[in-house]
Amino acid sequence: MKQKFFVILFICVALASCRNGEKQAAAELAKTHCVKIGSLPVKYAKGFSVDYYEGFKVITVRDIKDSSVLGQYVLLPKGKPAPLDFADALLLDTPVRKIVVVSTNHVAEMERLNLLDSIAGVSNVELIYNKEVGERVKRNELANVGSSKLNYEKLVELHPSFVFVSGSFDGGDKMKMKLQTLHVKSILNLEYREQDPLGKAEWLKFVGALYDRDYEADSIFKLIEKNYLALKDVAKSVKTKPTVFCNLPFKEIWYMPCGENYIAKLIDDAGGDFLWKEAKATNGLNLNLNYESVYDKAANADIWINQGFASSLDEIKSADKKNSFFKAFKTGQVYNFNKRNTPDGGFDFWESGTVNPDKILADLIFIFHPELMKGHELYYYQKLK
Numbered sequence: 001m002k003q004k005f006f007v008i009l010f011i012c013v014a015l016a017s018c019r020n021g022e023k024q025a026a027a028e029l030a031k032t033h034c035v036k037i038g039s040l041p042v043k044y045a046k047g048f049s050v051d052y053y054e055g056f057k058v059i060t061v062r063d064i065k066d067s068s069v070l071g072q073y074v075l076l077p078k079g080k081p082a083p084l085d086f087a088d089a090l091l092l093d094t095p096v097r098k099i100v101v102v103s104t105n106h107v108a109e110m111e112r113l114n115l116l117d118s119i120a121g122v123s124n125v126e127l128i129y130n131k132e133v134g135e136r137v138k139r140n141e142l143a144n145v146g147s148s149k150l151n152y153e154k155l156v157e158l159h160p161s162f163v164f165v166s167g168s169f170d171g172g173d174k175m176k177m178k179l180q181t182l183h184v185k186s187i188l189n190l191e192y193r194e195q196d197p198l199g200k201a202e203w204l205k206f207v208g209a210l211y212d213r214d215y216e217a218d219s220i221f222k223l224i225e226k227n228y229l230a231l232k233d234v235a236k237s238v239k240t241k242p243t244v245f246c247n248l249p250f251k252e253i254w255y256m257p258c259g260e261n262y263i264a265k266l267i268d269d270a271g272g273d274f275l276w277k278e279a280k281a282t283n284g285l286n287l288n289l290n291y292e293s294v295y296d297k298a299a300n301a302d303i304w305i306n307q308g309f310a311s312s313l314d315e316i317k318s319a320d321k322k323n324s325f326f327k328a329f330k331t332g333q334v335y336n337f338n339k340r341n342t343p344d345g346g347f348d349f350w351e352s353g354t355v356n357p358d359k360i361l362a363d364l365i366f367i368f369h370p371e372l373m374k375g376h377e378l379y380y381y382q383k384l385k
Contacts, residue, residue: 034085040214043225044199047190050209058086059209061188070167071188075210090185092162096211100145100155100163102175104128104351106189109207112355113217120158121145127346150175156182164189195262195285197269197357198225204355227358228269234372235271235365242302242368244272245294245328248310248319254289261285263306266357270364271372275301291322303367304328305381307336309345313384332383335367339382349380 040050046064050057056076063070074086078093098120101107107130110116116132121143128134136142145155155163162185165176179186187210191203201224208217244267246257257263258281259274267274275297282288298304304326310316313334317324328334337360340348353360363381366373 034083040205040209040218042202042205044196045191045194045202045206046199047193048203048206050205050214053083055080056083057209058089059206061190064190064193070190073187073210075212090187092185092187092210094212096161098158098160100143100158100160102145102150102164103166103189103192104130104346105191105354106164106207107133108352108355109189109191109204111352112204112220113208113211113213115207115211115213118211120160121155123147123150124346126344127342129340129342129346129348129351152178152182156184160184162187166190166192191354195260195265197262197266197361198228200262200354201225201228201357224355224358228361231358231361231365232269235269235361235369238271238369238372241271241273243298243300244274244303244305244368245276245298245301246274246304246306248307248316248323249291249294252290254291254294255283256287256289256294258282258285258287266360266364267305270361270368272303272364272368291320295322295325298326298328300327302328302331303333303335305335305337305364305367307334307384309338310336310384311338316384332385334384335381336384337380339378339380353380 036051036053038052047062049060056074059073061071072089073092074089075092075094082091100121102123104127107128110119111130123145124147125137125144137144143154143158145151165186167188167190176186191200194200202221204221205217208214256276258279259277264274264277279287337349359379363378366376
């Protein structure tokens with residue numbers, strides 16, 4: 001009996017030893033696979049990177065201010081063990097199937113990469129300018145997962161590969177936590193934080209990398225970049241620049257872009273002289289100004305742009321009679337980015353404009369220097385009458 005006991009004990013110990021050896025071997029194998037073999041070129045965007053390894057890729061989202069990691073995603077074929085070097089990263093099975101988007105600019109990214117068929121659900125349908133998406137929702141081919149409050153029950157029923165979220169913007173952090181409790185994966189898509197127009201558009205590469213369309217996204221971006229830089233070079237030839245100011249006051253505060261703002265960059269690249277180009281931000285990337293300080297500086301400005309929901313000069317005057325005292329108002333040099341919008345206030349400028357900075361730049365050059373853009377038809381902007 002003792003002999004049998006020791007034989008059984010020996011076999012158990014041997015089996016356990018083999019299993020431990022297999023685990024160690026697997027661990028060592030996983031470690032040896034974590035050798036970076038390349039990275040996706042990213043020229044303008046500061047918020048993401050894509051690195052390639054043997055058998056998988058790693059996408060990292062960073063804070064553009066301090067480069068701290070906000071999210072990391074490992075894309076690898078379903079069933080493949082997670083690489084040990086990225087134990088804290090979110091694993092995404094490839095290929096990506098269906099996703100949910102809750103921001104209109106993410107719809108534009110998907111459309112530009114011909115990935116609309118991959119969208120299973122959308123939020124804020126009333127603000128989406130893309131006509132194809134609207135029609136699909138009406139035909140129940142796309143789920144409407146809510147607006148101000150998401151319908152999480154419907155969202156879960158869609159079984160998406162992931163949901164695009166936008167961090168702290170529009171309560172995205174709370175949304176991410178809620179999705180975690182529901183075992184639904186979320187991906188940070190922070191294009192809106194980029195303040196270089198080409199940096200915003202370069203997030204096409206981020207989306208392309210999630211779908212293994214890295215090369216296609218890079219090719220599309222290169223065309224956008226080529227067009228943008230060519231237009232920028234045209235504007236460099238101007239000898240004089242019109243003075244420009246933006247926006248309308250809201251609840252007695254005039255939120256003006258600071259010099260580091262996306263809009264300020266577009267104005268400068270289009271050959272305009274933005275009156276607050278040297279100002280540092282006091283509220284995010286904006287300035288909190290009172291009416292008097294804006295009027296003192298912009299009373300004789302040549303051009304006034306970006307009045308939000310205003311669709312006519314009468315509306316601007318009705319909001320405050322003093323608005324009609326600006327030189328730009330008197331001369332009719334008032335332009336808004338609302339040529340393409342939805343009845344409920346969705347602006348295509350903030351949707352497809354994020355991936356079409358060249359079209360925005362062409363509009364602004366035409367507004368500031370029409371002699372340089374003969375025959376151009378405004379795409380996002382219109383002159384208010």
